[in-house]
Amino acid sequence: MEVVLARIDDRLIHGQVTVGWSVQLRPDTILLADNAIAADSWQSRVYASSVPPHITVSILSVARAAAVLAEPPAEAERLLLLTGGPSEMAELVRLGAPLRQVNVGGLHFGAGKKEMLPFVYVDQQELKALRRLLDRGVTLTAQQVPGGREFPLELEDLRRMEELF
């Protein structure tokens, strides 16, 4: 199993993932790590139904997803990993998912959030989770779509955001 993209995106499975990135990266499987959706079979079906039929969908709790990701690769499977926020991605890494690079693809505006980039708004919890990812040696890059501008997110960027709160 090869993680071809680990992406934080609060729209979860949507066009930028199923068309944009999937055409570019050709994943065999989209793995969504989300506790609430994994616990709700109806929501899981709705999200799974939006994925093209040639891509397998797996929707798991964060703990279960971390266990799957931590297993030694058994086959040459290309996997696109998704979480709805930085906290879930940081938790995956804390639980042993061997991720070296994470794409911050979309965090929309909401109460208590401040703009980091036009497509990345964070609150203090999300900022802390991004910091935890950096602290564990994960490289963070913000990029919405393939071919779009890439923005490295480094410690200095997070510190600058922390000062805004």
Added chain:
Amino acid sequence: MIRALVMTHGDLGIELVRVTEMILGPVPGLTGLTNRGKSAPDIVAEVQRWLAAAPTADGSEDLKLILLDDYGGSCSTGAQLACKGDPTTAIISGVNLAMLLGFVTWRESSDFEELAARIVTKGREAITLVGRR
């Protein structure tokens, strides 16, 4: 009165509503909505607000159509999650101008199921190879 929400990426739906009204005049109960700047939960909440905003003062059943630009995107998922099998709402993807003109033309004269089916047929009929070089 049957209401309709046209929810799309960018301003596509808002513009489709604007153009429909440019052709037919003001259309009560026809609303455009963008997904721009909204997370998945935001989209669900926005659709739920529209579903709850029943304008029917005459006591008739509040029947609703949600028209989407594409199946499988954030609009489509958000609409399904917001409606959760609500029998008073139908969701149709692939919205085009012909479908909205059909909606306005037929909504007073068709029952709900028939209207949804006619709009789907109309939308498909409007997609045609008009000419070849």
